[in-house]
Amino acid sequence: MEGARPVRAARGTQLTAKTWPQEAALRMLQNNLDPEVAEHPDELVVYGGTGRAARDWPSFDALVRTLTTLADDETMLVQSGRPVGVMRTHEWAPRVLIANSNLVGDWATWEEFRRLEALGLTMYGQMTAGSWIYIGTQGILQGTYETFAAVAAKRFGGSLAGTVTLTAGLGGMGGAQPLAVTMNGGVAIVVECDPSRITRRIEHGYLDVQAATVDDALRLADDARASRRPLSIGVLGNAARIVPDLLRRGAAVDVVTDQTSAHDPLAYLPAGVAFEDWAAERSKDPAGFTQRARESMAAHVEAMVGFLDAGAEVFDYGNSIRGEAQLAGFDRAFAFPGFVPAYIRPLFCEGKGPFRWAALSGDPADIAATDRAILELFPDNEPLARWIRMAGEKVRFQGLPARICWLGYGERDRAGLRFNELVAAGELSAPVVIGRDHLDAGSVASPYRETEAMADGSDAIADWPLLNALVNTASGATWVSIHHGGGVGMGRSIHAGQVTVADGTPLAAEKIARVLSNDPGMGVIRHVDAGYDHAADVAERRGVRVPMREG
Ligand code: NAD
Numbered sequence: 001m002e003g004a005r006p007v008r009a010a011r012g013t014q015l016t017a018k019t020w021p022q023e024a025a026l027r028m029l030q031n032n033l034d035p036e037v038a039e040h041p042d043e044l045v046v047y048g049g050t051g052r053a054a055r056d057w058p059s060f061d062a063l064v065r066t067l068t069t070l071a072d073d074e075t076m077l078v079q080s081g082r083p084v085g086v087m088r089t090h091e092w093a094p095r096v097l098i099a100n101s102n103l104v105g106d107w108a109t110w111e112e113f114r115r116l117e118a119l120g121l122t123m124y125g126q127m128t129a130g131s132w133i134y135i136g137t138q139g140i141l142q143g144t145y146e147t148f149a150a151v152a153a154k155r156f157g158g159s160l161a162g163t164v165t166l167t168a169g170l171g172g173m174g175g176a177q178p179l180a181v182t183m184n185g186g187v188a189i190v191v192e193c194d195p196s197r198i199t200r201r202i203e204h205g206y207l208d209v210q211a212a213t214v215d216d217a218l219r220l221a222d223d224a225r226a227s228r229r230p231l232s233i234g235v236l237g238n239a240a241r242i243v244p245d246l247l248r249r250g251a252a253v254d255v256v257t258d259q260t261s262a263h264d265p266l267a268y269l270p271a272g273v274a275f276e277d278w279a280a281e282r283s284k285d286p287a288g289f290t291q292r293a294r295e296s297m298a299a300h301v302e303a304m305v306g307f308l309d310a311g312a313e314v315f316d317y318g319n320s321i322r323g324e325a326q327l328a329g330f331d332r333a334f335a336f337p338g339f340v341p342a343y344i345r346p347l348f349c350e351g352k353g354p355f356r357w358a359a360l361s362g363d364p365a366d367i368a369a370t371d372r373a374i375l376e377l378f379p380d381n382e383p384l385a386r387w388i389r390m391a392g393e394k395v396r397f398q399g400l401p402a403r404i405c406w407l408g409y410g411e412r413d414r415a416g417l418r419f420n421e422l423v424a425a426g427e428l429s430a431p432v433v434i435g436r437d438h439l440d441a442g443s444v445a446s447p448y449r450e451t452e453a454m455a456d457g458s459d460a461i462a463d464w465p466l467l468n469a470l471v472n473t474a475s476g477a478t479w480v481s482i483h484h485g486g487g488v489g490m491g492r493s494i495h496a497g498q499v500t501v502a503d504g505t506p507l508a509a510e511k512i513a514r515v516l517s518n519d520p521g522m523g524v525i526r527h528v529d530a531g532y533d534h535a536a537d538v539a540e541r542r543g544v545r546v547p548m549r550e551g
Helices: 019-034 057-069 112-116 138-155 174-183 195-203 214-226 241-250 274-282 287-311 321-327 338-349 364-377 382-394 412-424 463-475 506-529 533-542
Strands: 045-047 072-078 082-088 096-101 164-168 187-192 207-211 233-235 353-359 402-408 432-436 481-486 494-502
Touching: 019 057, 057 072, 057 082, 072 187, 072 233, 082 364, 138 174, 138 338, 138 353, 164 174, 164 233, 164 287, 174 195, 174 382, 187 195, 187 214, 187 241, 195 207, 195 233, 195 287, 207 353, 214 241, 241 287, 241 321, 274 287, 287 321, 338 506, 338 533, 353 364, 353 412, 364 382, 364 402, 364 412, 382 402, 382 463, 412 432, 412 494, 412 506, 432 506, 463 481, 463 494, 463 506, 506 533
Parallel strands: 072 096, 096 481, 164 187, 187 233, 207 233
Antiparallel strands: 072 082, 353 402, 353 432, 432 494, 481 494
16 A cells, blocks of 8 residues: 555653643554554554554554644544544543444445445444554453353353364454463364464464364364363364365364454455455455355355254354355354353443553553552452463563453443552553453444344444443543444444543543443443343442433
8 A cells, every 4th residue: 555664653751742642542543553463554454354543544644643733622533544623622522533434324335335445535444443442462362262261161161171162264353262262271273264374373372383284183183172281273274165174074173153354255265266366356356256255154154053053152253254144045144143142241231341451651561560450459350360360471462562351340440540540650651541342341233243132122223332432522531433344344333432541640530430430331221221130230239320210
């Protein structure tokens, strides 16, 4: 892409922008494009196939220029990756407001989106790409760890030891799968068609070995399973071929899922297309390519259903592969559930979700100090402590050092305020940013993922993410974003995000106390409204006001 160049966020305490909130947005934008973080930085693509941090390089330059000069009573407006205005606001207002990839309902199709993208009018923001709080594969590692821990609790007595998980995709998100499985004690076989992704995950310590062939992978998996030894195995090939092949052979597989970029048919390699020809084939005939990709996804999903019928635990991991397979005519595509109703919803009822933070100093010691703070704050939460300890040992930072853990209502604000105190006391060498994924308890409407099978049928009601963005804006978040599409694709989700800076000031403390209560509070009220008793209990115990239950 014209203008491409390597980007890396500044470290240390020297400011380029006027004050820390703007500096934080600047560093996190740049950090999203750090070659250690982004999947295709030259294309401004951070993760998820096409999720961008800025629309094009001139827009990136304008974002940097504007953030560098932005005052404490100004707000920069970003429309799909391009800064379009600076407005006079006030010091409690966000410094940046972002709207990415939003299209009016009837127009919210991939065809229309791509037509507008080709005209240079929009970009795909994914969830944390266009909202500048992607922290590399660790971000999803914790959620993936939680999910596989829940699978283990539901089916395998609390551990994946002695089980084999079959999945595909070693991209920005999917690359977390092998480590999440081995952290839970299991064996993973992961199919990936791009050899560089396999190498990268091995280099980063997320994947243990690459098998030379499918036979080799099965041999390695059987050995490790028999000795209840954790092991992750990458296999080069096409999942639409290999997954059905393994089913035919009767491979001993206990858990099946998938994280190829199935939400976007142009980012799923159809069987029969060589990896080297992918780019040329899809640009030659996008419509024909889409059809072939969907047919391959149908074969892939049919095999997943075959494993389900054979007794395996099978789930959709948030990439819309069931929806695409159904479009290709496979009518049992929805025979297995999405991971949220299967494992995550009870956590959402408590406002629990992917809380994350990054050290703007660039110093790993700052994250070690925040890790200790989390362990001190929540001494009774053993799974949290296990995660923080394992993450400290196993997670290699990409870009600015960062950490993630799932915290809920009444926990996030405590953690954020503690971090702010550590900054004020000089125990951290620079401020930290505190944000989260758009995949959270009360910030997303996504009928194939976060809001699949809601108790009251409100899956497609998208007022909630909009209220979430509004309440975070009203509560003092540093930047707030509203996106369409995200991980499940155009027309299928609307979601919002927030990032708040802990710069050690009393003002930051006031903002943190509000944002980090109200943001997870949205998760609690959303699930109370949908009729979840667990959420109603949480609201009552923790004092979350729900007008329809008062009076
Ligand atoms: P990515 O584009 O970085 O990686 C996808 C990988 O799949 C690539 O490495 C690609 O080579 C590989 N692939 C594509 N077709 C294949 C095939 N037929 N066989 C084998 N490998 C194939 O995407 P990502 O960031 O890793 O995200 C993966 C999917 O998960 C996306 O659809 C994304 O939207 C979704 N997602 C899920 C969650 C969640 O919480 N579960 C969160 C974010 C994104």
